[in-house]
Structure formats: C-alpha cells, structure tokens
Amino acid sequence: MRRASARLVLLATTLLLVTTACTQLVPGRPTAGESVTRGTVDPSFIRGTDGGPIDQLAATALTDIDAFWEEAFPQTFAKQWKPLEGGIYSVDTTDSSAKPPPCTEKASDVEGNAFYCPSADAIAWDRAALLPVLKDSYGDAAVVIVLAHEMGHAVQNRMGITPEAERRQPQRFPTILTEAMADCFAGAFVKWVNDGKSEHLDIGSDTLDSALGALITFRDPVGTSANDQSAHGNAFDRVSAFQDGYQQGVKFCAAMTVENRAFTQEAFTTADDRERGGNLPFDEMLEFITPDLNDYYESLSTQAGKTWADPKATPTEEEPDCSGDQGPVAYCPADKAVEFEVKADLPELHAEIGDYATGVLLASRYALAAMQAMGVELEGEEAATTALCLAGAYTREVFVRQKGFGLSPGDLDEAVRVLLAYDYAARDATGSAALDPGFKRVDVFRGGVMEGTKACGLA
Known part of the structure; x- marks a missing residue:
C-alpha cells in the first residue's frame, strides 16, 4: 500500500x-x-x-x-x-x-x-x-x-x-x-x-x-x-x-x-513505491491501516444510524484465542477488540505475499466490529460472507479515493493470493464457520470491490 x-x-x-x-x-x-x-x-x-x-x-x-x-x-x-x-x-x-x-x-x-x-x-x-x-x-x-x-x-x-x-x-x-x-x-x-x-x-x-x-x-x-x-x-x-x-x-x-x-491494473506512480515493490514494512502497515479502517467503518456505522467505538487494537505474540480460531487476526466481540499476532504467522504472510495480505485480514476483522455495531449477526457462514464482502468494499474505497492512504500496484493481486491460500478473512467471529473453496472467497471479495457495500447486503 x-x-x-x-x-x-x-x-x-x-x-x-x-x-x-x-x-x-x-x-x-x-x-x-x-x-x-x-x-x-x-x-x-x-x-x-x-x-x-x-x-x-x-x-x-x-x-x-x-x-x-x-x-x-x-x-x-x-x-x-x-x-x-x-x-x-x-x-x-x-x-x-x-x-x-x-x-x-x-x-x-x-x-x-x-x-x-x-x-x-x-x-x-x-x-x-x-x-x-x-x-x-x-x-x-x-x-x-x-x-x-x-x-x-x-x-x-x-x-x-x-x-x-x-x-x-x-x-x-x-x-x-x-x-x-x-x-x-x-x-x-x-x-x-x-x-x-x-x-x-x-x-x-x-x-x-x-x-x-x-x-x-x-x-x-x-x-x-x-x-x-x-x-x-x-x-x-x-x-x-x-x-x-x-x-x-x-x-x-x-x-x-x-x-x-x-x-484495476496500474503502473507505479512514485519511485519510492516502485523501489518497495508496492509494499510497506509490517509495522508501518499496521500504523497506517488501523486508523484508516476505523474511519471507514465509523462512516458505515454512522450512515446506518449506529454509534461506532474504535476497537482496541491489541498486538499479541501468539495467535489470538479470544473468540475461537480466526487465525492470526481476530475480532473479540466481548472485548470489542481486534487482536493481531505480530511474531510469526501474520508477519510471515506479510513477507511472503505482500502488505495487502495483512490488509485484507485486518479489514475483515474490523468488518465484524462494524457488523456488531450495526446489530448484524456475527456467527455462521452468512456472517463470514458479509465480513469478507465488507473487506472488499473497504478495498474499493481505498482504491478509488483520490488522495491519502491508497493501494499500490499488486495489492489486489495479494488479496487474491491470500484468499485462495487461506480462509482467515472468511471466518465468522467464532472461527467455526468459513467460506470454501478459495474460488468462492475471491468471488465474494471482488463483489465488494466492484459494487461496494451494495454487494454485501448493506446500503
């Protein structure tokens, strides 16, 4: 990014x-x-x-x-x-x-x-x-x-x-x-x-x-x-x-x-972005994307007439277990917190696939926070689908904006790669329901990218 x-x-x-x-x-x-x-x-x-x-x-x-x-x-x-x-x-x-x-x-x-x-x-x-x-x-x-x-x-x-x-x-x-x-x-x-x-x-x-x-x-x-x-x-x-x-x-x-x-294909627009291959270091990615996710989902919640409170962004040294097995990033409904593991799996995905692999996982867990704020069910395949679709809608917002925090060439490809290889971004808030296969995950995500929240059943 x-x-x-x-x-x-x-x-x-x-x-x-x-x-x-x-x-x-x-x-x-x-x-x-x-x-x-x-x-x-x-x-x-x-x-x-x-x-x-x-x-x-x-x-x-x-x-x-x-x-x-x-x-x-x-x-x-x-x-x-x-x-x-x-x-x-x-x-x-x-x-x-x-x-x-x-x-x-x-x-x-x-x-x-x-x-x-x-x-x-x-x-x-x-x-x-x-x-x-x-x-x-x-x-x-x-x-x-x-x-x-x-x-x-x-x-x-x-x-x-x-x-x-x-x-x-x-x-x-x-x-x-x-x-x-x-x-x-x-x-x-x-x-x-x-x-x-x-x-x-x-x-x-x-x-x-x-x-x-x-x-x-x-x-x-x-x-x-x-x-x-x-x-x-x-x-x-x-x-x-x-x-x-x-x-x-x-x-x-x-x-x-x-x-x-x-x-969606585009060339690099700055020498710095080209030199980095379009990727921010792991720590910088967390620093930039967390407030941006808060701003985006606060806007969605406000449009729905609901009150948004920024989830507590909590780094952990082991995979989060606050609410079932959601992978290296999890939303904890009871604590209204997003926990993310910063020692092994998440930084390894970041290094292997790219910074927007981290971005998609975080966007889907922040989506669960927004769903809770809007009174939307957090458990089951439908909830997992909505969270992933909202991650796509957020991606659309970041992609089309004219200034500020935006996508680099390759970020959408990184999203496809992580969604094909892992179901983390398509798990519900308990980790017990997930979308399979990867073909379906990519389809749900790109629906959000191409159509915004309309594709997710939200106005």
Whole structure:
C-alpha cells in the first residue's frame, strides 16, 4: 500500500493484440492440483507430438473445448462453429531441429509460451517448458485452462476481432480487453465441464482453486501499465474475467467492450513505491491501516444510524484465542477488540505475499466490529460472507479515493493470493464457520470491490 492516489477506470487505450506471446509464466504461489481427465484422447492429430502424457492431456482438453464451441458458438453468434483450419502444434523447444509452428521463425520462439496464430488459424505450445511446468505446479486443470484461453482467441477471430480490425480500431480492441475476453471464455468452458457436459474432463468445484492459481501465474508483472501494448491483466482482473465467464456465460464474454469492462491494473506512480515493490514494512502497515479502517467503518456505522467505538487494537505474540480460531487476526466481540499476532504467522504472510495480505485480514476483522455495531449477526457462514464482502468494499474505497492512504500496484493481486491460500478473512467471529473453496472467497471479495457495500447486503 502507499500514501497516494489510485482510481478504478474503464480503459480506452491504443493497444494492439499480441497473439504470439499470449501465455507466459510469471512466478506465483503454486496450488496443488489433481487430474481432471476421465480417459485420454489419441494425440496423433497434433502436429509434432511425441504421443506422451502432456500431449495426451492437451488432445483431451482440445477435443472437449472444440465440442463446447460446437454447442456454444451457434447459440451465441447464430453461426456454425468452424474448427481450427491451420492445425494444432506441440513443440519441443529443447530440440534444435524441431520445426517451428506458424507465426514463428524457429522452435525456440515458442519457449515457455502458448499462443493462437490468427494468420494460420492455429494453436501452438511449448511441450517442454510450459505445459509440464503448469501440470506439475497446478495440476491438469491449468493445462486445460491455458488451451481454453487460446481457443478463446480463435473465437474472437471468428467474431471479427482480427489483427486487421485491431489495426483499424486499436482503441476498441486493446490487448488487455481481448485477453480478458479469452479468460472469460475459458471460465464459461470450465462451467460447462463442471456441469457434467464434458465427455472426457471432470473439473469440480474443488479444483477451481487450482484454476485460479494458474491464472495468477499468468498475471502481468506488478507495476505493468494497463496502457502497455503487451498488457494481459493483473491477477485480480484475470480472475475476475474468468469468474464472470464461469457465472455469466459466453454471451456475457462476447459483449465485453472498453466501455463496460473495468480494469484495476496500474503502473507505479512514485519511485519510492516502485523501489518497495508496492509494499510497506509490517509495522508501518499496521500504523497506517488501523486508523484508516476505523474511519471507514465509523462512516458505515454512522450512515446506518449506529454509534461506532474504535476497537482496541491489541498486538499479541501468539495467535489470538479470544473468540475461537480466526487465525492470526481476530475480532473479540466481548472485548470489542481486534487482536493481531505480530511474531510469526501474520508477519510471515506479510513477507511472503505482500502488505495487502495483512490488509485484507485486518479489514475483515474490523468488518465484524462494524457488523456488531450495526446489530448484524456475527456467527455462521452468512456472517463470514458479509465480513469478507465488507473487506472488499473497504478495498474499493481505498482504491478509488483520490488522495491519502491508497493501494499500490499488486495489492489486489495479494488479496487474491491470500484468499485462495487461506480462509482467515472468511471466518465468522467464532472461527467455526468459513467460506470454501478459495474460488468462492475471491468471488465474494471482488463483489465488494466492484459494487461496494451494495454487494454485501448493506446500503
């Protein structure tokens, strides 16, 4: 976080779609994943295949992705789906003699990458240094999602979002928008699989966290400007697009425009913030955010006609136990205090993920204090949901304000990471009820970020 300004914006930029560097790895927090196949498909139709397990998984995924679009494309666009005309390519980038796929000059151009080539209507991937890494870190679901995303670009080509159209109307089709649309299409496909309509794939709710973990891996480096011509989106924006597709479907994705799609990605605005990587030291974070949380939740309570008293901010050397197991930050209703552990778990999360991991946990516990002040129930899953949503609403307030204590680039990504990995911010005031899986936690939080307290059932 920082003491500076930030805004939620609707982008209208002058970017060009860059399809030949579509999926590239950026280090993220691995999330264990499981197999999602119910039998595999012969990969012999893949050009350059070695017939091995990675290409078997890819062939299985692409077979069902194609079946999905055979159904969804006519329903959405009133036209028949046309399978890829230029073929599908698997490239061993460790083999100097390997033939290059379309849109490249040599096999090494594909290293660590997967892409859709619009001029050839073809998809290619690195069999050596991309798909195996994804599978090992996140499970089969990550490979499926990458390929569903790339097929999403083929869908765009059939919609008329071609390189020629982008050159004629660059402000209408910025890269960050077309990437969000492809993420959205991938989400719609995964929902179709989750509904049991896929012949070979089984991606249940318990594997969705793995899917989001993979998207985090593909985020832009922190501090990348949304106006960068290669910008693909931060983790928050990419996860949002995927979840929108999962919940709203293909028609929603196809209707995305620069006028109706909100993005949160931004560049660093000060040298100091860039040098810190957008993170305040742990002690400074506590010093700045505690009064800000008090001010925000006092305003909410006052608007509701209730009286607010600042909770006692109490550091502890062990995990708080004043009211059940809430994790390293807890709200204690009897004492009207927020206790936070400052020796191990909380500072370790802060160091590992970033300062807004600390921020989200504190914001959700201060939300419980506000809920108590407003006479809202503090126990049960509904209470946990409201507290997390209010943490998102607070995040929105900090993000859109023009001056004072604000978010740094990367803070929203840190929120997504901590919510995927831990349920601390989504526990009730007894610690006995929490939201699962992480997919649901992220969805509730981003509801607060995008819609404010309205999403939380509060005016």
